[in-house]
Amino acid sequence: MDLDYLQMLMGEEEVVVEEKGEGYRNIWVVAERAGDELVPVTLEMLNQARQLASTLGAYVMAVLLGGDEALAQELIYYGADKVFLCDDPALKDYALEPYAKALGDLFAEKMPEIVLFGAADVGSELAPRLARRLGTIVLTNCTGLTLDAAQRTLVCTMPAYGGEYSEVVAFSPEVHPQMVTVRPGAFGRPYRDEYRSAEVETVAVDLDGVQPRVKVLNVVAQVEREPVPLDKARIIVSAGRGMGDAEGFALVEKLAAALGGEVAGSRGAVDEGWIDEEKQVGMGGVTVRPDLYIACGISGAIQHYLGMEEAKFVVAVNADENAPILKVADVGIVGDAKEVIPAIIEALGA
Amino acid sequence: MRIIVPIRQILDPRGFTVSPRHERIFINREEYIINPNDKNALEVALSLKDAGEAEVIVIAGGQARLDDALREAMAMGADAAYLLTDEVLAKTDAAGVAEALARGIEKIGDFDLIVVGQETLDTADAQLGPWLAEYLGVAQVGGVRQASISDGVLRVRRNWGAGYAEVEVALPALLTVASGANKPRYPHGGRIMAAYREWQVITWNSEDLGLTAADLAPLTQGRGRAFPPERTLGERLTGSPQDVAAELVQQLRLRRII
Numbered sequence: 001m002d003l004d005y006l007q008m009l010m011g012e013e014e015v016v017v018e019e020k021g022e023g024y025r026n027i028w029v030v031a032e033r034a035g036d037e038l039v040p041v042t043l044e045m046l047n048q049a050r051q052l053a054s055t056l057g058a059y060v061m062a063v064l065l066g067g068d069e070a071l072a073q074e075l076i077y078y079g080a081d082k083v084f085l086c087d088d089p090a091l092k093d094y095a096l097e098p099y100a101k102a103l104g105d106l107f108a109e110k111m112p113e114i115v116l117f118g119a120a121d122v123g124s125e126l127a128p129r130l131a132r133r134l135g136t137i138v139l140t141n142c143t144g145l146t147l148d149a150a151q152r153t154l155v156c157t158m159p160a161y162g163g164e165y166s167e168v169v170a171f172s173p174e175v176h177p178q179m180v181t182v183r184p185g186a187f188g189r190p191y192r193d194e195y196r197s198a199e200v201e202t203v204a205v206d207l208d209g210v211q212p213r214v215k216v217l218n219v220v221a222q223v224e225r226e227p228v229p230l231d232k233a234r235i236i237v238s239a240g241r242g243m244g245d246a247e248g249f250a251l252v253e254k255l256a257a258a259l260g261g262e263v264a265g266s267r268g269a270v271d272e273g274w275i276d277e278e279k280q281v282g283m284g285g286v287t288v289r290p291d292l293y294i295a296c297g298i299s300g301a302i303q304h305y306l307g308m309e310e311a312k313f314v315v316a317v318n319a320d321e322n323a324p325i326l327k328v329a330d331v332g333i334v335g336d337a338k339e340v341i342p343a344i345i346e347a348l349g350a
Numbered sequence: 351m352r353i354i355v356p357i358r359q360i361l362d363p364r365g366f367t368v369s370p371r372h373e374r375i376f377i378n379r380e381e382y383i384i385n386p387n388d389k390n391a392l393e394v395a396l397s398l399k400d401a402g403e404a405e406v407i408v409i410a411g412g413q414a415r416l417d418d419a420l421r422e423a424m425a426m427g428a429d430a431a432y433l434l435t436d437e438v439l440a441k442t443d444a445a446g447v448a449e450a451l452a453r454g455i456e457k458i459g460d461f462d463l464i465v466v467g468q469e470t471l472d473t474a475d476a477q478l479g480p481w482l483a484e485y486l487g488v489a490q491v492g493g494v495r496q497a498s499i500s501d502g503v504l505r506v507r508r509n510w511g512a513g514y515a516e517v518e519v520a521l522p523a524l525l526t527v528a529s530g531a532n533k534p535r536y537p538h539g540g541r542i543m544a545a546y547r548e549w550q551v552i553t554w555n556s557e558d559l560g561l562t563a564a565d566l567a568p569l570t571q572g573r574g575r576a577f578p579p580e581r582t583l584g585e586r587l588t589g590s591p592q593d594v595a596a597e598l599v600q601q602l603r604l605r606r607i608i
């Protein structure tokens with residue numbers, strides 16, 4: 001396996017690996033977990049790493065700090081070719097200094113070619129810190145990762161001005177390792193393949209003299225999200241009479257929650273008593289300008305349309321292929337909203 | 351107590367329009383503003399100053415036009431400003447700017463706290479804060495929303511998962527402040543004239559910082575821009591609910607809507 005080759009390379013004195021960048025191999029994914037679960041961006045990174053790995057002819061290595069064997073197995077099911085598990089009790093809860101030490105030592109020894117971190121709480125703090133420690137840099141919040149095969153460098157897409165457009169930047173060939181943070185949600189999730197099997201190597205970490213410098217006093221797991229007024233909401237999921245009943249309406253609420261958006265409705269939904277009148281979109285209600293408006297079981301009468309025509313992107317789910325809303329939607333789905341909405345929630349991974 | 355706040359500048363988004371059809375940005379008015387998230391950082395520093403004895407120093411590295419941003423920061427309440435600029439510094443990338451800022455901060459010296467905006471609006475660059483903390487060898491807290499100090503101990507509320515965490519850290523330390531963490535104050539009427547006409551911005555060049563052009567050679571290569579697909583009304587997705595759902599989610603992600 002390639003690892004042996006790497007060890008051989010590193011073992012031979014006359015091979016100057018540092019200066020030339022030779023000996024830097026494989027794509028590493030730094031798994032991020034919340035308690036004993038992997039955060040979604042970890043799986044998304046594995047998915048993208050697999051694709052890059054096949055182009056590069058490299059392995060996907062995952063490193064898991066403070067987790068256990070079962071979680072390491074999950075990383076394999078989702079695409080890792082090998083997992084390095086640092087299960088030192090001092091790494092159970094996240095603290096920057098021990099985490100940075102463990103990863104810094106591991107990377108100095110293993111010399112990864114590419115390292116992916118999640119642009120979540122932990123990855124965002126650790127990645128630039130490690131980049132500096134290893135004498136390299138990190139490109140952050142990437143939403144696209146491709147390869148410049150000729151140069152063997154990563155080409156990264158980073159959203160500019162909240163996604164109005166993107167900047168595309170490549171690492172210079174002399175940068176090793178190439179480190180990035182990956183924006184959550186940018187890549188799809190891989191298939192969980194329980195037939196995949198691979199090695200889990202437990203690595204000891206030397207945390208002598210390393211003390212966390214930040215003391216956690218208390219953690220509040222969930223804050224009640226303040227409802228955003230509809231006219232300022234970025235994402236709105238809106239229900240119409242076509243949702244059928246209160247149960248159907250609840251699906252719309254669930255989709256809104258999954259997207260971090262607000263719930264609204266047509267007059268039809270208000271008349272059915274599923275939602276308050278102040279949440280009615282249209283001529284007789286609120287005018288909205290979200291980035292995304294998802295109309296579920298709404299016919300799209302002119303009085304409704306006038307309240308949402310300035311939405312930047314409209315999705316409509318409607319059973320009737322001739323419904324007016326489908327003509328003004330960027331993306332129309334003809335089908336039963338009670339089947340389509342649960343499928344969307346599922347696809348979002350929420 | 352000495353607090354240092356790095357300031358970056360971005361092209362004012364109100365002065366340009368993005369055309370996905372032409373795959374271009376049309377600049378109508380080329381003006382630069384302080385990176386909004388850096389104003390959140392400055393606000394955290396200034397509110398610590400309001401609460402006690404503190405000197406707030408702003409520092410910027412790169413192009414000469416940053417002078418303007420530093421003066422605005424002084425008008426908002428910063429006490430002193432340092433600008434790191436010359437031809438070499440003007441041409442480096444974010445990594446080079448970080449290197450220059452680290453040297454500049456070391457040269458100012460004796461700091462207790464560094465407060466950095468978590469990311470830039472124009473390139474989503476979130477490297478600077480933790481990178482500086484490592485360079486300077488200080489403790490660091492990310493995703494900060496609020497901070498207060500008593501008896502030399504900094505107490506911070508930071509974003510954590512879907513909620514938040516309350517943490518304590520001894521000084522010296524570095525905080526990266528979450529975007530939108532607060533509402534930055536406006537420049538103070540009485541300070542505006544003085545900031546732009548009287549007060550000094552101390553300028554250092556790459557030589558002052560002990561940096562050569564080779565140290566500041568860019569580590570990245572720009573490869574242009576990518577634009578979201580153009581809007582086309584009336585597209586229909588067909589297939590099973592699972593297929594259309596997967597296609598929809600992919601499209602929304604591709605367009606950076608979700």
Ligand SMILES: Cc1cc2nc3c(=O)[nH]c(=O)nc-3n(C[C@H](O)[C@H](O)[C@H](O)COP(=O)(O)OP(=O)(O)OC[C@H]3O[C@@H](n4cnc5c(N)ncnc54)[C@H](O)[C@@H]3O)c2cc1C
Pocket residue numbers: 239240241242243244265266267268269280281282283284285286296297298299300301302303304307317318319320323335336337338
């Ligand atoms: C003066 C005036 C002001 C008005 N102001 C407003 C206003 O502010 N806002 C507003 O919304 N309306 C307003 N209206 C009412 C408007 O004309 C429409 O009657 C109303 O918008 C219809 O609501 P709806 O689309 O939910 O219901 P319907 O018109 O009944 O449409 C239901 C839709 O759901 C679809 N459907 C059915 N079953 C399913 C399923 N299982 N899956 C998917 N789709 C399904 C159907 O094909 C249909 O298109 C106003 C009317 C007047 C006269």
